[in-house]
Amino acid sequence: MSASKRKGKKEDKKAAVPTESNRPVVPTDSNRPVVPTDSNRPVVSNESNRPVVPTGSSRNKDKLMVCAIDFGTTYSGYAYSMRSDTMKIFCPQWTSGTSTLVSYKTPTTVLLDRDEEFVAFGYDAEKMYSEYVEEDEADDYFYFRRFKMMLYEKTMKEKLSTETQVSDIRGKKLPAVVVFSHAIKYLKDHLHDALNTKGIDIQDGDIEWVLTVPAIWNDPAKQFMRQAAEMAEIDSNCLVIALEPEAASIFCKELPVEKFEEGSSNIDVFSPGKRYLVLDAGGGTIDITVHEVKGKGKLQELSRASGGDWGGITVDRTFRKMLTDIVGVKFLDDYCNENTSEYIELFKDFEVKKRQKIDESSQSGRVTLKISSTFLEKYEQVYGKDISRRTKETKYADSLKWEGDKMRMKKELFQSFFKPSCDEIVNHVGKLLADPKVVGTNVILMVGGFSESEIVQNAVRSAFPKCRVVIPQEAGLAVLKGAVQFGHNPSIIAARVVKFTYGIECTVPFDPAVHDPGKKMKDPENRNSFRCHSIFSKHVEAGAVVYLDEEQKEHVYYPIRADQKSISFSVYISENADPMYTDEPGCTYLGNLTMDISNTSGEEKPEFAAKLKFGGTEITVSARNAQTNETANIKLNLLNKEP
Template sequence: MSRPQSKQGRHPNRQYAATEHQTLVSRKMMVCAIDFGTTYSGYAYSMNNDPRKIFCDHWNSGTSTLISYKTPTTVLLDAKQEFLAFGYEAERMYLDLVEEEEDNNLYYFRRFKMILYDKARTERLTTETKVSDIKGKELPAVDIFSHAIRYLKNHLYDQLKNKGNYMQSENIEWVLTVPAIWDDPAKQFMRKAAEKAGIETNRLVIALEPEAASIFCKELPVEKFEEGSDNIDVFQEGQKYLVLDAGGGTIDMTVHKVKSGGKLQELSKASGGDWGGVMVDRTFKKMLTDIVGEEFLEKYCKQYTAEYIELFKDFEVKKRQRMIENSQSGKITLKISATFLEEFKNDYGRTISQRTKETSYANSLKWSGDKLRMKQEVFQSFFKPSSEKIVNHIKELLEPPNVRDTKIILMVGGFSESEVVQDAVRKAFPKYRIVIPQEAGLAVLKGAVLFGHDPSIIDARIAKYTYGIETSEIFDPNIHEQRRKERDKRDGKYRCHGIFSRHVEAGTILYRNEEQREHIYFPIYADQKKISFPVYISEKSSNPTYTDEPGCKWLGQLEMDISNTSGGFDRKFAAKLKFGGTEVTVTAKNIQTNQIVHTNIDFLSGEP
């Protein structure tokens, strides 16, 4: 792999054209946003002539008393891996087929969004990354994501046609939401999945979830906030507030400041973790595992999949219901299939009730018929690990001097609707105003529509990492470490490889349309036709010298087409990585010819 020789800062800044997907989308007739959630997903849209009149579709949950503006993030495929259903329909169809014992060759995927966050922490995310269905069968993750996006896209077209609106695809701009804590490969992965689902990349904008929610709340009238909270002065110029976006999978937090003209500036880099609603589910599952054992629970899932799904669906319903502190019984009741109790007794020769008496839950749980009854404090304890993570992280986020005068916490996202979570935040921060919109669970979705109409409303963001490009230079004993001296077999010159050519420093304020300083690169060989070299981030150092220093991490490959070899060694190429938007982009030009050079960053390739 060839690497360019780097010399920096010798030319003044030049203006470069923005990439197509960075342009304002307000010129389109319609903006449609897809909120791709861990547990639930949905879409909303509005027309360019009335951006704030946002339409959300209703989904048939099968329960007449429940009006749902989102549908479960669940994909069902047949034995040939062809798409069958999505959302509530996928759940109903799968449960019917399970009861008819026709599910053995089906693929049932649920809550698979978190794979993008998990892979980023443990291994490399690529287009080859696999995701497992409920029984452990694996398929490429990009295919499953694209099935979901395609379904929501087609559902919009069908709804528009039913209303007599035959909107052409080129008149729609799409917005896809992602957690702000996701890294660049995960964002590019979502863009690839959307492209595979039939959404052209130049008609797609990536929106960060807490930003979208903040935009939505800024536009809400006072009466749309919960009783006891208001936004009379939350969004006044100069005001600072912490955005707590609590979703099913991730918790995203950042601090925003309102600037002149209603623009928003990020004061702290987005951060958080996988402490959302699914953490409550994991804690509940751990309790079951402590009682019946992991082996039994896994076997039960595979043999009685329908009952297993229904158990956790019932828990989800209870989790989302409002807690009644002064209820007569003071207990929570969950439905338990008789087969669960029977299978345990068959396997272990005793009842679950007998086994429970041997655990720490002896005085808290009661198994009766097809029901599991537990004390309310036990049910609330399932929220404790998540609530503690949220509270501790808020404390950390409010510690830096530039945000210490923040006195408002804006809670958005579906998990923020939980009274248990709200109570934990209020108790931990009694001197702060806790502001919660009535539509907290739709804040991200509707805000993403508004963001699509005007992405410039987010005026500035904070660089999460120090970004740089790995380059090579002629070896200089006065500058470079002796151990890095390496003779090039092609031209015999001694070079130092692995130099971290810094483009932006962590913590830097990145304004949306601000041009970063350009970096000048030279080809190593006179006949070189392509420059291909790694992009690195540093999580620990703000100014690393080499790419193999502690905290440095390979992020992806930057490729530059320099097939016009006229000029040989004297060719100079100016490259700029742009960080002001929701995605990292790159532009480059030939200094001699002033021509734009084709460039791209591949964050999803394998290791270099």
């Protein structure tokens, strides 16, 4: 057995349910003593692993600058401001290599060579890879795009780890953490180059970094992003994780009235006591939460963040399905592999049309997209007939026409591509607004790049006519700029709602009237008695409101053997409020908590106290020797495989 909890003096011997005094750690292969090595040695509890959300005397008060990286599914960028003028936020401009398009974000694309070394990112990666395809050299490279969404999809199917892989455009795989770290490092280096060009000399230790993640991402995914940032040479002591809808909410709260879209206003939206729903519609995911404005401009989450993979690329998938209905999956896949640059340009043009106002993108009642002549010629070569003739054989006969190098579709067909996403958004918002916890919420704040779509805006407005829809002019930059503000003042989010019930796996004295006979085991301390294993020892309950820097109750453990060097146990989450066992429906293994107890100074039976903190954007843990009060080494690993 790895560890146990000491019984309290006043414990009722008949008690069988888990209490604070009888929660020993369950003995399993996953929690037997771990010998500390360079690869698994627990980190000392210090400023880098205490709550990510600091208080007024925060660790970043001496930083000269805050730089936020908004790592998006389709586009990414960074922004920064100096501590001397926190509201003066700078965003670099990016220029497409194939057009005059200038934007504040660049495509989330990574190009690596055959040795997995970095080559290019963003528009440069798109341009270079297209050239390699034309020169028949693409097999020597890895080209990754939209890999953030791949990561989210992986978390829905399997436990995330450092070994999790993502596929490039041709199906070649690499560890996801490697791809993410290359992207983060490029943006980090780009900032330093930009500062050097301006003659600004700032060292890494002078910068507080902020990395954005969707609020619906799970805890291992957040730790994954932190590890990727560390691989990109960002010191963990100088890094905070920001939740995207929270960042957008912070940004909008500080905007003047004239910075909102015509027809929407922030008047009274952000006054104390007001409640509003944040609809963060990005390229990959839709993040939804509800905030209440508290005193001194603080914000409190009223409903745990929720949403799904209904973002802008859902529209792309629907558009792509139309194409495959006409030309077939194999033809489109072959075209993507053999004419990559043209394929990318087609979807880039589609992206522009997605964001335009309906009247601008559909003159004469039709939406026009450019299509390469190669696409049309190849189709005729493969199938022996032109694509117009084939289209007339499909359900798109009356709504889609091919004219020269253009694809022209009726406005109704174009709008139908948005329907699956809009339906999901409307249904989810409707359910959330019906929750008694958010009663009185009649404002919807729309942010994120996908919120710039007039079709999405109209769908929300028509579905909720009694709600005021508020949209900032820079909806696509709300998360990025808000993340900078969050970095300067992380304590602005005063409280959050816990998504799951968290606990550790432990054992308790076996009671045949209460416990499952299949979980009966001999007590390793007393062979004449029995214990029940796989007990879910609850630390915090799903739906609980946790405040900034709030610590849960301390739990004390002690080693079973005198030669034991570590205490290790499994952490679980549950969708249920009060689970009894860790293997019952709704329970999921989260990770492993390892406490280094090698330095016990000859104590006869040392005790160690550990406590979890949930008030920040990440779970953190601290531990101490309960007898000497010295800080103990402890590590929470959420990226290991299941026990």
